[in-house]
Amino acid sequence: MITRAEGAYLGALRAFQEPMLDLLHRRYAPLVVSLLSLVFTPERPTVPVAEAHTEIGDALDQLRAAGHELHADGTRAIPLGSARELCRQWADVGWLKRQIVDGDVEVYQLSAHAVGALEVAGRAGGVRARVSQSRVRTLLDAVERLAQDADPDVLVRMARLDTQIKRLQAELTRLQRTGVVDEVDEDELLEEAENVLHLVRELPADFARVAESIRAMQRDVVAALRQDERPSGDVLREYLERGEQVMTATPEGRAFAGALRLIGDPERIDELSVQLDTVLRHRFTGRLPAPQRAELRDIGRRIEQGVAEVIKAQRQASHVITTQVRNHDPLRDRQVDELLREVMTGLQAWVPGTRRSQEVVPLRRLPVADVAHLRQSTSDLRPPQPPAPLRSWADDADDEPEDGAREWGGPHYAELREHLAARAAGGAADLATAFEAAPARIRRPVDLLGLLEIAHQEGMTETDEVSVVEAVRPDGSRRRFAFGGVRVAVGGESSMEGEGTTDE
Incomplete structure (x- = not known):
């Protein structure tokens, strides 16, 4: 015991x-x-x-x-x-x-x-709280209200209200007869102001406790949702019930509920502001220190701040829980939990062997697996065969390319030179006449360009005539070309500054 x-x-x-x-x-x-x-x-x-x-x-x-x-x-x-x-x-x-x-x-x-x-x-x-008339009256009023709320007897309630009405009526009659308000001693007013400040100082801690209790509920609900041991509906129903109990089951919750009723009534806020202005205009407030006068002036704002803090905590908790319900994925949550546990285990193993301010090398990219060549097909287990060797090819071979590819190539310089020398016979020859007399195999359009190139190298003389020749393509089609007349003196030293061809 x-x-x-x-x-x-x-x-x-x-x-x-x-x-x-x-x-x-x-x-x-x-x-x-x-x-x-x-x-x-x-x-x-x-x-x-x-x-x-x-x-x-x-x-x-x-x-x-x-x-x-x-x-x-x-x-x-x-x-x-x-x-x-x-x-x-x-x-x-x-x-x-x-x-x-x-x-x-x-x-x-x-x-x-x-x-x-x-x-x-x-x-x-600061100023030490004293046993004063104001504090005793506050205590007696609180006890009286408690007794009224606890006593369900109608006759007792009626008798109490009748006594209050008579007392207030007597006070009203006296004021109407004399027109004089009994002044309260300044020391007593100071005591009442200190009592008000004492009551106000309790509010921030109460508001903070309510906000923290809401955050604690938020953490519990999110943890229950992530554990996925109960249906989400049961977890949310319990959260709503606890949210209602916060305002009734704890002293700070009841304080917040009363403050919320006060802040929700604009008339009460206006009345509070008027009353505080009346108090601050009285001469007794000159005996209060400046910080206490500021506290009296800011009573309404401090209540508003405390209520706003609790409402903010409620809104944030609702947002977090709603987001968790919408995006709830038990498998992913378990994976995240396992990853966090692995991280904590790694930190517990790493921290004891490290020094203070030791740098940590960050993981800038994920490691890449070193995988060798993978077989693309498993149907044939034999290794792939090498390709067949290339057939030997000689650049100077006399083999004629297949499909007449040579006929579509460049000029036949050797045959053109021999043909032009035979036409000149040691003298001069007309290039157009020589080209018309050439066999069809070397009378292609490209062979005409080859003859002009040979004439430029061997020496040529331009005339005022315009020569017209007809060239034959390998497929049998014909093209006509016109150019300035040229005579070639085989072995001569004349030069040609330029010539051009036009296609008719």
């Missing part, structure tokens, strides 16, 4: 294991609280990771330069390491949350435990 002392001790141990009290109990708690309260403000609940590292690094440099690195007893007040390393440690112990916003921006956000720790530290370092 556990004794009262043992039960109290175990309860305290569990409380100090929570991240909120753990933050306040650590060695560097003053530094952590100061840096987190400096970077994260009600106007700035989320901070980009790069900006947070820069601001915390600048703050650490300023503290070290001011001589706050060591305590009076010589112990270290500021830990070693960069701002990035400190933020990573705070995220590991649950004080900071990292998330992606706007698609690709990674930001830090205070966890609910960190918000609560900052509120505790702020209250301890």
Whole structure:
């Protein structure tokens, strides 16, 4: 059986294991609280990771330069390491949350435990809460409302309402008769303002807890969907039931539900703004420190921010769960889980044998399998036979090409030279006459060009006449050509500057 002392001790141990009290109990708690309260403000609940590292690094440099690195007893007040390393440690112990916003921006956000720790530290370092008339009246009003809600007796409820009506009617009659409002002492007004601020400081932590409970439900639902152990409909039905219970089963959920009813009524918001303006115009607020006056002025906005944070968490959870349901593929999810487990196993085997700041060679491309030549056909197991050897061919062979290919080739220079020399007979010969007298085999259009080329080499004389000749193609078709008259003197030295042919 556990004794009262043992039960109290175990309860305290569990409380100090929570991240909120753990933050306040650590060695560097003053530094952590100061840096987190400096970077994260009600106007700035989320901070980009790069900006947070820069601001915390600048703050650490300023503290070290001011001589706050060591305590009076010589112990270290500021830990070693960069701002990035400190933020990573705070995220590991649950004080900071990292998330992606706007698609690709990674930001830090205070966890609910960190918000609560900052509120505790702020209250301890600021004006201490006192047992005042305002706080006692708040307690009595809360007890009275609790009793009214718990008592179902109609007659008791009617009697209580009748008493309230009589009291309010008496107050109204007095005001109508005298026209004087009883002034409240400024000390009492200060007590009531401090009580309001005390109640307001509890809201951010409550909102943060509601948002975190929604994110926790999101993680549980996604994990259940990926495990694929139950139908998706049962998992989603349980998620909806838990979502309804969040607003009724926990104190922070009820606080959020009340704030949501308040924020959803524009008249209540306008009424709250008017009431706060009335309070801030009173002369007693001049005795409040500037931070407390700012807190009073920002009550409405802080409520709106807390509600917006919870709604954002609900919207994000719905989006994540909807995406998971639409793209749910159990086989692929299991493959991803196995891949992640392999990666973690590899890291656990790699990290112990590495040094700090050791470079990691990235895998820039996937390895390619080294595969030898694959047989394209398995029907014949014999190796492929080499091709038949080429038939020997002599360039100077006298064999006539098949299909009359030679007849369509270039000029027959040797036969043309012999024919032209025979026509000249040591003198001069007309090129057109010589071409007309040649046999049909060397009277092709290309042979006419060959004769002109030989005449240019041997020496020729141009005349004023126009010569017309008829050439015969190997297929029997005929073409007529006209050119300037040329006489060839075999062995002569005359030269031809140029000649041309035209096709009729």
